[in-house]
Amino acid sequence: MAKKIAVLPGDGIGPEIVDEGVKVLRAVAESFGYRFAFRFGMVGGGAIDRVGTPLPQETLDLCRDSDAVLLGAVGGPRWDDNPPELRPEKALLSLRKELGLFANLRPAMLFEGMEQSSTLRPEVLKGVDLIVVRELTGGIYFGEKSRERLEEGERATDTLVYHEWEIERIVRRAFDIARGRRKRVTSVDKANVLESSRLWRSVVNRVAEDYPDVELEHMLVDNCAMQVVRKPSHFDVIVTENMFGDILSDETAILTGSIGMLPSASLGDGSFGLYEPVHGSAPDIAGQGVANPVATILSVAMMLRHSFGYEEAARAVEQAVRSVLAAGYRTADLAPSGDLAIGTEEFGDRVAEAVRRHVPSSSTTVPLEIVL
Numbered sequence: 001m002a003k004k005i006a007v008l009p010g011d012g013i014g015p016e017i018v019d020e021g022v023k024v025l026r027a028v029a030e031s032f033g034y035r036f037a038f039r040f041g042m043v044g045g046g047a048i049d050r051v052g053t054p055l056p057q058e059t060l061d062l063c064r065d066s067d068a069v070l071l072g073a074v075g076g077p078r079w080d081d082n083p084p085e086l087r088p089e090k091a092l093l094s095l096r097k098e099l100g101l102f103a104n105l106r107p108a109m110l111f112e113g114m115e116q117s118s119t120l121r122p123e124v125l126k127g128v129d130l131i132v133v134r135e136l137t138g139g140i141y142f143g144e145k146s147r148e149r150l151e152e153g154e155r156a157t158d159t160l161v162y163h164e165w166e167i168e169r170i171v172r173r174a175f176d177i178a179r180g181r182r183k184r185v186t187s188v189d190k191a192n193v194l195e196s197s198r199l200w201r202s203v204v205n206r207v208a209e210d211y212p213d214v215e216l217e218h219m220l221v222d223n224c225a226m227q228v229v230r231k232p233s234h235f236d237v238i239v240t241e242n243m244f245g246d247i248l249s250d251e252t253a254i255l256t257g258s259i260g261m262l263p264s265a266s267l268g269d270g271s272f273g274l275y276e277p278v279h280g281s282a283p284d285i286a287g288q289g290v291a292n293p294v295a296t297i298l299s300v301a302m303m304l305r306h307s308f309g310y311e312e313a314a315r316a317v318e319q320a321v322r323s324v325l326a327a328g329y330r331t332a333d334l335a336p337s338g339d340l341a342i343g344t345e346e347f348g349d350r351v352a353e354a355v356r357r358h359v360p361s362s363s364t365t366v367p368l369e370i371v372l
């Protein structure tokens with residue numbers, strides 16, 4: 001049976017990078033004999049322009065009827081002044097909530113030779129391999145908001161709410177992930193100020209009792225923001241609430257050389273997941289064919305692994321990215337001098353080619369079949 005993949009390119013560079021993700025999935029289908037059914041949907045600003053809502057019901061239904069979702073990015077200046085319900089970003093928040101995707105996994109790994117693309121010294125970057133496990137469907141992005149006009153001027157509120165059960169499930173996910181890695185969890189909060197963080201910390205301490213083999217530390221978010229770039233190899237699994245995770249994961253781009261290198265998986269309890277790069281729609285470079293597609297391609301690898309259980313194909317994709325980078329190919333964000341850079345499409349072609357060269361370990365002759 002073909003795996004059903006909902007493809008939501010979105011806005012800005014979204015369509016450019018998603019094209020490369022789909023290209024790589026096609027190469028995986030050819031090399032490994034898997035079948036993928038790609039079904040495209042509208043999301044974000046483009047959906048607002050065409051049908052008047054950032055997340056059309058048919059897109060939500062398409063996702064619900066799929067095994068996984070591949071998303072590009074949403075948003076752009078064109079929609080920045082829209083009211084809250086008509087902002088492209090609202091689609092992402094609703095998708096995550098509606099699909100129950102509470103666990104956002106954002107790994108940051110340093111590929112060989114990429115130290116030169118980071119502004120940090122090579123000795124600081126040694127051993128970088130961390131994952132931010134971000135709570136994705138609670139916290140301040142989802143609390144009640146208000147905007148009112150008072151005599152002295154306008155007043156706006158956002159509310160940060162967390163239930164104990166919401167904290168517990170993401171923290172357990174982080175500890176489980178740590179068990180498969182270097183067994184170290186850093187829980188990040190602002191417990192010196194926020195009541196929600198005090199609850200967070202007490203839940204983390206309780207859950208930690210079930211994981212005596214995993215080392216736990218607590219860190220305040222302001223300190224963590226500094227330690228992530230001061231001594232990144234200290235970190236293995238960082239677990240934190242929604243907004244802190246959003247910010248800290250963008251910061252890890254400094255470790256990998258570019259935000260165009262950071263993939264993500266948004267998961268719930270089952271195998272279904274939504275896969276997207278950590279970055280946004282990058283309106284400043286949209287339409288130029290220069291965006292780095294690696295974050296999206298590595299998100300595809302995460303899809304193959306988490307949603308489909310195609311471990312070898314996932315590794316083949318990661319290895320393909322590694323080999324293209326090792327051969328010296330870079331998109332403009334990673335090339336010190338722009339004229340040495342290759343474009344989005346060429347980078348994707350090279351990764352797809354490398355995937356096709358991969359020989360599956362239990363290679364049998366398999367039919368070439370991509371369902372469209």
Ligand SMILES: NC(=O)C1=CN([C@@H]2O[C@H](COP(=O)(O)OP(=O)(O)OC[C@H]3O[C@@H](n4cnc5c(N)ncnc54)[C@H](O)[C@@H]3O)[C@@H](O)[C@H]2O)C=CC1
Nearest residue numbers: 073074075076259260279280281282283284285291292333
């Ligand atoms: N998941 C999503 O769809 C997200 C959407 N956004 C939206 O994206 C829009 C732009 O937001 P920004 O704050 O500018 O963040 P951004 O992540 O889109 O861009 C930040 C900087 O990184 C660069 N960049 C991002 N991705 C890149 C790639 N693949 N290759 C090379 N360079 C890349 C951009 O050119 C820009 O200079 C906003 O409307 C924002 O709301 C922001 C974050 C996440």
Ligand SMILES: CC(C)CC(=O)C(=O)O
Nearest residue numbers: 089090092093246278279
């Ligand atoms: C709603 C999104 C735009 C928030 C974000 O920046 C992200 O999830 O990375």
Ligand SMILES: [Mg+2]
Nearest residue numbers: 246247250278
């Ligand atoms: Mg973000």
